[in-house]
Amino acid sequence: MKKLLLLGVGLLTLIACDKKETPEGSLHLTGNIKGLSQGKLYIQKIKDTSFVILDSILFKGDSHFESTIKLKSPEVLFLFLNRGQTNSIDNNLSFFAEPGEMNIETNLKEFYASAKITGSKNHELLTEFNTFKTKFNEKNLELIEKRIKTGEKLTQETTDSINNEYQKLLTRKYRYTANFAATHGDYEVAPYLALSEIGDINIAFLDTITKKMSPKIAKSKYGRLLRKHIKERKKNEK
Template identity: 65%
Template sequence: MKKFLLLAASVLTFISCEKDNKTGNLHLSGDIKGLGQGKLYIQKIQDTALVILDSIEFKGNSKFDTYVNIDEPEVLYLFLDRGQTNSIDNNMAFFAEPGEMNITTKLKEFYAAAKVTGSKNQELWEEFKQMNSRFTNENLEIMEKRLYNEMNFNPKTQDSINEAYNRLLTRKYRYVANFAVTHADHEIAPFLALTEIADINIAFLDTISKKMSPKIKKSKYGKMLDEHIENRKKEN
């Protein structure tokens, strides 16, 4: 019995040391309030596929603390496996940066209630999302008008709706382009150019690329943006 207890203690010590010995240039801590059990996966996109950087198991404690290694600032993804509880609100993207980052959220509002600190790119992303939500709301209003007009079709109304949509799209694209140019010294600039306005007039993408600092041009998203611009030019 004594030998068994010593063996068990050794195993627990090994597990504890293994957990404590996690290394990486990103120290990620947080709290998923209301979570009793489940598993959290930290993922990144690599070669068009999601790969797992780390996984954290929860057993009665909603807080987590881990280390992962990232080459540079980039978007990472959290996936929460709730076990027996099904929910569509299980995914969260955040702009990670080497250093200290903290994420707090709630089990019932995993994405909506999330607060992320420790990343300047994340701060800029949140600022962008606030403005972008206005464009999203306006687009929903236009879609609603378009659906109603399809049931009671009027050509003039349709033309008016199309004009409103084109004006909205132009306003959004200009806002994104200006935001990227203004913050061209951060990785968020090429990231937004790629994810929000990849099909904009090539001149705008060129302007964003030229405004990027040497560091950003060498970054993951900076290289991807320049490659995208080059491919666009070849197609024309």
């Protein structure tokens, strides 16, 4: 009986030792790029308008990858794939990273379009927002095509009509984004969208978004940047 007990304790110890826990304030990223046999993957972030490499992973036969990166606050990171001899414009993939466990599954043929990203609530919300943004971009393209097709027959009346449609579309985008950010003040995606999508909106809307942010989000990277942005705008608009 004692031997069995010792054996059980020993097995539990081995399991505990084998299981790797993600260090606090770090992102443990795993993934698979199906079809990739060779190449190099760069994990990057933006710092002072420039890309900074956080880690690089070399592929030699195995398409799986793994990396642990220091990440105290959720932020948007980027995967850049160097395919070696294969050239492609589909080499960049952005994702809203969070400390903890995240996984990215994609393939070589459709690196961006086929990506399935799990482990981040902020990324889920960003994906939801991007669904609306895609519809906005499609409608905007329709207006551009309408202007092009009219060509030399473009009258002032038609021009005014297209411009009015665009302004209505833009107003809808700004209102939707502001409401989306204010509604999700418990997540870092709120100040991120306020900065990246509607930084020039009426300052009152930005103030509303900051008031809706939780104390934790207000202290996050994007929360601090948003408050700094508002402060600078108010100073310049006096």
